[in-house]
Amino acid sequence: MATSPSIAIIGAGFGGLTASIYLARAGARVTVYEQNSYPGGKAGVIHDSGFRFDAGPSLLTMPFVLRDIFTHAGKNIEDYLTLEKLQILCRYFYPDGTKLDAFSDTDRFAKEIDRVSDDTARQVHRYLVYCQKIYERTADLFLFKDFRQLKNLLTLSALKTLLSLHRIDPFRTMHSANASFFTDHKIIQLFDRYATYNGSNPYRVPATLNIIQHVEYNLGGYIVKEGIHRIPAALVEIARELGVSFCFDTKVNKIQYRDNSVTGIATDTSTTDYDYIVSDVDAGYTYTHLLDAAHGKETRRYFKQEPSSSALVYYWGIKGRTEQLETHNIYFSKNYRDEFNDIFTHRKCPDDPTVYVYISSRFNETDAPRGHENWFVMINTPFDSGQDWESETRRMRKIIIEKLSSALRKDIDAKIVFEKILTPLTIERQTGSLHGSLYGISSNSRFAAFLRQRNESKDWRNLYFCGGSAHPGGGIPLVILSGKITAGKIINRYGLR
Secondary structure (H helix, E strand, C coil), X not given: CCCCCEEEEECCCHHHHHHHHHHHHCCCEEEEECCCCCCCCCCCEEEECCEEEECCCCCEECHHHHHHHXXXXXXXXXXXXXXXXXXXXXXXXXXXXXXXXXXXXXXXXXXXXXXHCCCCHHHHHHHHHHHHHHHHHHHHHHHCCCCCCHHHHXXXXXXXXXXXXXXXXXXXXXXXXXXXXXXXHHHHHHHHHHHXXXXXXXXXXXXXXXXXXXXXXXCCEEEECCCCCHHHHHHHHHHHHCCCEEECCCCEEEEEEECCEEEEXXXXXXXXXXXXXXECCCHHHHHHHHCCCCCXXXXXXXXXXXXXXXXXXXXXXXXXXXXXXXXXXEECCCCHHHHHHHHHCXXXXXXXXXXXXXXXXXXXXXXXXXXXXXXXXXXXXXXXXXXXXXXXXXXXXXXXXXXXXHXXXXXXXXHEEEEEEECHHHHHHHHCCHHHCCCCEXXXXXXXXXXXXXXXXXXXXXXXXXXXXXXXXXXXXXXXXXXXHHHXXXXXXXXXX
């Protein structure tokens, strides 16, 4: 080719940054547009009053996926990031007073479950083998590749998967599968929780999603010593060294198109032509706000799917240290089914929510002033469908504080010296996630995972998608893979190397 292709990437989240590195490495001319002043999308950072908070994701899994980006760019990940494997993945607290530590060592984890519940270590090991087998049968085709591409279907491993679909457990729900392995409701609830990792309901999501437990327990969970926000910052450094241009504080208002082909982007100050457009913004937002068109069969099908859940996050600067807590903590609700009915059926915040508390100052003391802790406190909520979020935020704050204060036997409200709040409305405004849905569509049906936005649009020529709403899904490693898959499609189409 006489000239390399020009590519605009909308959004500097994990997917967009990954795509930019692979495309620039292949010789493309890449410009990344980001409406915020910082990279990372949902994985931003909050600095205020001496506290630092990871704004969104707090746990890294499948670190080899991240490492591959650095290796591909000719870099050593250790020169940019310090990854540490957690010894306790999460500390769980139950309404009956039970406390359970989910150790990263699966033998210790199994013995812990044996100690505190009616289930046995043997059941845990059997369950984790089951989760591993699902991963081994699905990962290559459904995570690392575009399963819709014919050449990826015509491999021996792909054919084995397709001819034995029952072995990846798509016909049971996550809850029913977990209940077949365990009898103690507390342990079933613990493993049901992983449906929330892609914004779904364990009582409806296919049991195939039990691959998540394999990823976290068998492959391990990690923290980034400098904070999750350091990952996108490092990716920007590498991308710039490869020649990628960045336009921060620049919102893309429209994707330009002619007939069914995208041709460029428009911002407040300019309109620029590009050969290809990659949207690292939520697919629904891209269609409704950037294209102003429900164009074609694929687009209409996407909007028929149920959006994923959203979240309320309270960033609290807390005076003092709470010895009962670990880095990651979960306070479970009494009735999990009722909680998910509230979120997905009644579309309201749960009256008894499961509360997640993440304290990064436990491993990085500089994240809070001396004698203080930084609490990231989150509950799952419905996506925005017109709820009174101001009222809901006040109501849930009261419920959460009462729940934590009772469990910890201290007045949490009196310990809060700093507060910032994230709602579904601010999630949509800051990250372009339509309705504040964290993962695009939910996986609350047997085939939902196959209905995620394609990486290469079938409705719009030269338009590509990556990020949590696109294949293969949400969560840091999958979003990174979406960027890699998308870049590979453009590279192959244009004949780059």
